[in-house]
Amino acid sequence: MKTTFAISLFGSVAELAAALGITVQAVYLWGDEVPKLRQYEIRELRPEAFIKARDLVDDLIELAEEGEVYFDKTRYQYSLDDIEKSAVKAHPEFSAFMATTLAMGKAAL
Structure with a gap:
């Protein structure tokens, strides 16, 4: 998970840090990628963002099974x-x- 995506889920670095109970500086230390354990925490705190993505994948699989989407x-x-x-x-x-x-x-x- 990209750090920018995680920040966008909470609105700001400060809000993300507060939700996780860590400092803003700790978030900046992540670099481009959110550490794996923090990813799990973020998924627990914002499950709706990941449910939407799962729904999209399910829709694409269904379209492929129906022959509506194909791979050339x-x-x-x-x-x-x-x-x-x-x-x-x-x-x-x-x-x-x-x-x-x-x-x-x-x-x-």
Whole structure:
């Protein structure tokens, strides 16, 4: 969970800190990601935000099961090919890792 999202659930850093019983400085120490244990606390304090997200996922699954949403494997293949051509060349230091990751993605098709 991103720290900015957690803050938005409470309206401010001060309100988030107060709800969790910690200092504002402690929230700033999190960086970009909320620590896992704090994520659980936030979910308990603001369950409505996560129920909405779960409902959206359920709706998407239902649409897929009804054939209303589909996954275009050919289009995805072209996307992976484009990433391979541009990203591996742009970042040779990561080329082995990227090549492996892309190969796994293509194999999943």
